[in-house]
Amino acid sequence: MKCPRCGEEMPLISQVCPRCGYVRQADVDAAALAESIHQAVLALSACAETSGRGVCRFVPLFFLIAGLGCMVLAFKSGAALIGILSLLLLLAAAIAFFTRKRDHEEHSVEARLAFEEAKMKVQNYFSGSLEMEQLIRDGERKMATAENAIRMRRSRENRLGRTICAALLLLFLILVLLS
Numbered sequence: 001m002k003c004p005r006c007g008e009e010m011p012l013i014s015q016v017c018p019r020c021g022y023v024r025q026a027d028v029d030a031a032a033l034a035e036s037i038h039q040a041v042l043a044l045s046a047c048a049e050t051s052g053r054g055v056c057r058f059v060p061l062f063f064l065i066a067g068l069g070c071m072v073l074a075f076k077s078g079a080a081l082i083g084i085l086s087l088l089l090l091l092a093a094a095i096a097f098f099t100r101k102r103d104h105e106e107h108s109v110e111a112r113l114a115f116e117e118a119k120m121k122v123q124n125y126f127s128g129s130l131e132m133e134q135l136i137r138d139g140e141r142k143m144a145t146a147e148n149a150i151r152m153r154r155s156r157e158n159r160l161g162r163t164i165c166a167a168l169l170l171l172f173l174i175l176v177l178l179s
Contacts, residue, residue, distance in 0.1 A: 030126060033118050034135055040115035041142045047108040048149035058161035062168060063093035069172030076176065108150055115143055 003010050008019040015024045067089030074083035119136055126132040 030129075030132065033121055033126075033132075036118040037115060037122075037135060037139045040111045040118065041139050041146070043111035043114070044108055044143055044146040044150075047111065048146040048153065058165060060093045060097035061161075061165055063089050063096055065165060065168045065172065067093055069168070069175065072172070072176050108147075112143070112147075115139060 002008065003017040003020060003022050003024075005022040006017060006020040008017055010017050010024065016022070017024070067086045070082050070086035070089055073079070074086055119139070122129075122132045122136055
């Protein structure tokens with residue numbers, strides 16, 4: 001950014017022109033914006049690196065399948081103990097569904113919003129600054145890399161969850177046919 005008084009290039013982290021001493025009155029601190037961009041990138045990267053927790057989304061479904069399977073077995077065999085087990089599994093499904101922790105999807109949305117907010121402030125307050133434009137380009141590249149990693153992780157977790165659900169269904173189908 002150039003000094004409005006003498007035209008000298010002013011460092012972004014300084015509010016004072018090194019040549020003429022002009023004090024820039026800015027509502028937004030460039031260093032704080034750079035830090036918020038960095039934190040948004042770190043937050044999204046952390047979401048991309050976390051693995052295995054996405055399968056937990058399927059836990060209520062696992063309990064539901066097991067509970068329904070036990071219920072069918074209980075009706076077919078007339079065993080009260082299996083009937084009680086099926087009710088406990090259905091209760092566990094309900095508890096698991098309603099007490100799920102915050103998904104990483106929410107964290108990644110927050111990181112994206114924080115990045116976009118900082119990016120808009122940079123464009124409004126520091127347009128023309130090569131240093132800030134480079135910071136935004138680097139941030140966008142890193143955000144895209146992290147978003148791609150999140151999509152790949154989510155895809156793997158969804159395949160694993162569907163495979164486990166299918167295996168449970170097959171297991172209970174076999175148990176029902178054998179009893």
